[in-house]
Structure formats: structure tokens, C-alpha cells
Amino acid sequence: MPYSNNSFNPIDYLSYTSIYIETYFNDTLITKASGFFYNKQDKYYLVTNWHILSGRNPVADSNGIHQPLHSKGAIPNKVRTYIYGWSNDNNGEISIDAGNVCEFVLIDKDETPLYKAKKYTNNEYMDIAILPVNAILHSLGKSKKLLCVNDVYYKKFESKNIIHPSDDVFILGYPFGKRDDSGTPIWKRGSIASNLSNRLKFYIDTSTRSGMSGSPVFYIYKDNTAWLKYSEKDIFEEKLYSIEFIGVYSGRITNEQSADKDSYITIKESDIDIAAQLGIVWKNFLIDEIIETN
Numbered sequence: 001m002p003y004s005n006n007s008f009n010p011i012d013y014l015s016y017t018s019i020y021i022e023t024y025f026n027d028t029l030i031t032k033a034s035g036f037f038y039n040k041q042d043k044y045y046l047v048t049n050w051h052i053l054s055g056r057n058p059v060a061d062s063n064g065i066h067q068p069l070h071s072k073g074a075i076p077n078k079v080r081t082y083i084y085g086w087s088n089d090n091n092g093e094i095s096i097d098a099g100n101v102c103e104f105v106l107i108d109k110d111e112t113p114l115y116k117a118k119k120y121t122n123n124e125y126m127d128i129a130i131l132p133v134n135a136i137l138h139s140l141g142k143s144k145k146l147l148c149v150n151d152v153y154y155k156k157f158e159s160k161n162i163i164h165p166s167d168d169v170f171i172l173g174y175p176f177g178k179r180d181d182s183g184t185p186i187w188k189r190g191s192i193a194s195n196l197s198n199r200l201k202f203y204i205d206t207s208t209r210s211g212m213s214g215s216p217v218f219y220i221y222k223d224n225t226a227w228l229k230y231s232e233k234d235i236f237e238e239k240l241y242s243i244e245f246i247g248v249y250s251g252r253i254t255n256e257q258s259a260d261k262d263s264y265i266t267i268k269e270s271d272i273d274i275a276a277q278l279g280i281v282w283k284n285f286l287i288d289e290i291i292e293t294n
Contacts, residue, residue, distance in 0.1 A: 015184035018172035023076035034173035034215040039148035046131040048214030053129040060123035127250035173215030215249040247281040
């Protein structure tokens with residue numbers, strides 16, 4: 001059956017919020033992962049998981065040591081980002097490049113981390129790391145602005161719904177470094193699998209894979225009975241659409257999670273049949289809290 005070009009909408013803005021990242025020790029690749037940019041008071045930050053930028057398990061072992069996750073103990077000293085979406089003007093217009101590759105140093109000459117983080121308990125970090133990246137704007141010129149997770153969508157689309165267990169959420173990231181033909185992320189569906197009473201994090205039921213760590217997580221609501229009509233972006237009519245950025249995905253847990261297993265990175269093949277397939281999402285407000293308290 002022939003199709004009409006009118007049946008296809010432009011790439012969803014949210015796809016440009018998630019960026020593919022790699023961590024390195026010098027020129028040795030350590031990890032493929034996901035991340036996103038965040039804007040606070042006109043300052044820009046790269047956000048991903050603490051276990052990605054530190055290269056260590058967020059949970060300390062019995063000796064109080066956050067063990068390296070790499071099989072040879074390598075700890076990253078730089079991160080490489082692949083950026084596809086930019087905001088070019090005050091109207092929120094999006095432009096796409098072939099993919100700007102930018103590198104950021106993670107530790108200074110004294111081996112002090114340059115990224116911000118915060119403890120969850122005495123022996124566990126919140127699995128969020130925040131790296132200031134304002135310097136990137138000077139190298140790219142003032143005509144470009146980083147496309148950030150907290151200002152990519154029109155405020156009129158912001159969700160006002162109460163989120164409950166069983167509601168669907170979407171994790172936008174790069175499983176095994178996989179990107180689509182436009183360079184944008186893969187959308188993985190999950191459902192909220194726990195009550196949201198925990199102040200800091202909750203669980204989702206999902207079958208994500210290595211590389212999704214650090215992805216932004218969105219709640220999306222489409223009203224099948226209501227339609228929004230407008231002429232922007234060649235979209236003349238669509239279902240009423242609301243979104244909410246709700247947190248940072250930090251990987252799955254296994255049935256035997258401990259500080260001595262790299263369970264925050266992937267599930268061993270032998271464990272797949274018995275794994276709970278539960279992922280951890282750290283709540284969105286923690287980003288502001290970490291920025292403000294460091």
C-alpha cells in the first residue's frame with residue numbers, strides 16, 4: 001500500500017535530548033553509555049550516572065571501597081560526547097549536525113573529580129554525576145545553544161498528570177552503543193514497578209541492556225480523544241501530547257545484587273532467566289539538588 005509523506009511527523013524533539021557518550025582512560029575505551037545536557041541559570045551540565053564517570057560501583061564493598069567496574073581496574077579520565085541537536089534561537093528551533101564530537105576531562109592533575117556527586121548513604125552514591133560543560137559554548141560560538149532535557153519541549157506540553165505504578169515511561173538511550181540512522185537514541189518502554197513514596201528513586205519493569213545507563217526517562221501522555229491543531233513543523237493535527245522528564249536511568253539489578261558484582265552495568269547471560277528485570281530511576285529533582293549543594 002503506498003504511503004503519504006504526510007503520515008510521517010518530523011523526528012520527535014525528545015530524541016535530541018539523549019546523547020551517546022563514551023568514557024576513556026587516555027585512548028582506551030572503557031564504557032559506552034548514555035547521557036543528556038541540563039540547563040540551570042544559563043549554566044550547562046552533562047548528566048549521566050556516577051558509575052559511568054567514576055568507573056566504580058556506587059555501593060562500597062565490606063572494606064568501604066568503591067571497586068572499579070572495569071575488568072582490568074581502568075578508571076576513566078575523559079568522556080566523549082556525540083551531540084546531534086542544537087537550539088539556534090529563542091523560538092526553540094532545532095538544527096541537526098552530522099554529529100559534533102566533544103571531549104571533556106573528568107579529573108584534574110591531582111586526580112580530583114571535576115564532576116559533582118552526592119552520597120545516598122554512608123557507603124552508596126546516588127547514581128548521578130554532573131559535569132559542568134560551559135566551556136563547550138565558547139568553542140562552538142554563541143550562535144548555538146546546547147539542547148537540554150529541561151527546556152527542549154514547549155511548556156504547553158508539560159504534563160500535569162499524577163504518575164502511578166503501572167504507568168508507562170520511556171528510556172531514551174543507546175543499548176550497546178546502538179543509534180538509529182539519524183544518530184538519535186533508541187526508545188525503550190518500561191512501566192513503573194514500585195510506589196513512588198521513596199524520596200529519591202523508584203523501580204521500573206524493563207528489559208534494557210548495557211549502554212542505556214545515564215538515559216533520561218520521560219513520562220508521556222497522549223489523549224486519544226483530544227486533538228491539537230497547529231501549523232508548526234509541518235504538523236497540522238496530532239493527538240494532545242504531554243510529557244514530563246522524571247529522572248535518570250541507572251541500570252538494572254539482578255537477583256543477587258551486591259557491591260562485588262557489576263550488576264549496575266549488565267546482567268550476566270546465565271542470570272537472564274531468573275533476573276527480575278528491574279531498573280533503577282533516580283528522580284529528576286536530584287539534579288538541581290546536586291548542583292546546588294556542591
